[in-house]
Amino acid sequence: MMELKVEKLAFPENCNIILGQTHFIKTVEDLYEIMVGSTPNPKFGLAFSEASGPCLIRKAGTDDELIKVAVENASKIGAGHTFIIVMKDIFPINVLNAIKDCQEVCRIFCATANPVEVILAETEQGRGILGVIDGLSPKGIESEKEINDRIALLRKFGYKTG
Secondary structure, three states: OOEEEEEEOOOOOOEEEEEEEEOOOOHHHHHHHHHHHHOOOOEEEEEEEOOOOOOOEEEEEOOHHHHHHHHHHHHHHOEOOEEEEEEEOOOHHHOHHHHHOOOOEEEEEEEEOOOEEEEEEEOOOOEEEEEEEEOOOOOOOOOHHHHHHHHHHHHHHOOOOO
């Protein structure tokens, strides 16, 4: 027997998250090291849901409030071998490749500041993430003005020059 569930994540408006799947308790230390080694003075919290042994939610980070938010979301998801990083004043693009290169990380479900709904399958054994809904559906196609706005935004963030 399997039941499908949807859990809406909750994180502060000015934050980004990375939600992924991993396979080993060492993930907590490795993701912590990646975050502090990728950007100066990072503000983040991370939570990892253990899938065997005591099945605890392990936690780390540099900001107590963001650690709390990460733990709350990990609890809400309730799927083993998953992790969530909640970060402030950091874009996922600054850390995502390093996280994907972490030897324990199996997959990334999303890296976003958008509203997120996690689609879960629940069985007698536990829960697993099937996928995510990241943000909203498209409302149209960009015009020349919106193309120029996009380029200006990338320039503002330092991702495009000229």
